[in-house]
Amino acid sequence: ETGVTQSPTHLIKTRGQQVTLRCSSQSGHNTVSWYQQALGQGPQFIFQYYREEENGRGNFPPRFSGLQFPNYSSELNVNALELDDSALYLCASSLELTGPGNTIYFGEGSWLTVV
Amino acid sequence: AQKITQTQPGMFVQEKEAVTLDCTYDTSDPSYGLFWYKQPSSGEMIFLIYQGSYDQQNATEGRYSLNFQKARKSANLVISASQLGDSAMYFCAMRLWETGANNLFFGTGTRLTVIP
Numbered sequence: 001e002t003g004v005t006q007s008p009t010h011l012i013k014t015r016g017q018q019v020t021l022r023c024s025s026q027s028g029h030n031t032v033s034w035y036q037q038a039l040g041q042g043p044q045f046i047f048q049y050y051r052e053e054e055n056g057r058g059n060f061p062p063r064f065s066g067l068q069f070p071n072y073s074s075e076l077n078v079n080a081l082e083l084d085d086s087a088l089y090l091c092a093s094s095l096e097l098t099g100p101g102n103t104i105y106f107g108e109g110s111w112l113t114v115v
Numbered sequence: 116a117q118k119i120t121q122t123q124p125g126m127f128v129q130e131k132e133a134v135t136l137d138c139t140y141d142t143s144d145p146s147y148g149l150f151w152y153k154q155p156s157s158g159e160m161i162f163l164i165y166q167g168s169y170d171q172q173n174a175t176e177g178r179y180s181l182n183f184q185k186a187r188k189s190a191n192l193v194i195s196a197s198q199l200g201d202s203a204m205y206f207c208a209m210r211l212w213e214t215g216a217n218n219l220f221f222g223t224g225t226r227l228t229v230i231p
Binding site: 043048058094104105106107109 | 119150152157158159160161162165206208210217218219220221222223224
């Protein structure tokens with residue numbers, strides 16, 4: 001148990017729709033990151049939120065957006081869904097940026113299927 | 116550019132034996148951290164072990180140890196006394212200090228199967 005919880009665990013959406021995924025970080029963790037893991041691949045960094053502001057972004061288009069709330073929980077929003085967005089979406093949390101060894105804990109992920 | 120390479124798509128090991136999962140990395144940043152995660156079929160990424168680029172000794176966590184060879188840019192995971200529950204995907208990942216973000220670069224993973 002990492003203390004990072006995600007919802008929903010599974011969902012199916014139609015191409016062109018919008019989706020919101022949610023994440024509650026581990027207690028005391030104020031940094032949340034989101035990753036996309038396509039089938040057979042390693043996770044790819046989407047972006048990170050630190051104290052409610054985006055702080056670092058990977059190579060993903062603007063239709064991938066997010067929010068972090070005062071309690072440090074977070075949302076990932078994806079607009080205009082495409083078939084290639086089908087993947088496991090992982091949320092990760094950590095303490096303040098204290099160095100490269102800052103352990104990052106992951107949730108169980110949200111499986112998104114776009115049809 | 117930063118890159119993590121895991122050259123073993125799949126590995127088999129007999130129960131109670133030791134196994135080494137390979138990982139090489141590429142970065143010009145002198146400050147970095149290397150992580151290993153286990154991913155069961157449920158999807159959760161479970162943190163196993165961490166090695167810092169300035170750490171003098173190889174990291175160990177219970178049955179897991181990290182064979183860190185900085186000059187060769189390798190960070191192999193050694194699992195001793197394999198158990199059936201060790202069957203899963205294993206990912207090597209790197210985080211750079213200079214990015215200022217919890218941006219982990221992952222390899223493509225190795226699927227470990229423990230045989231009874």
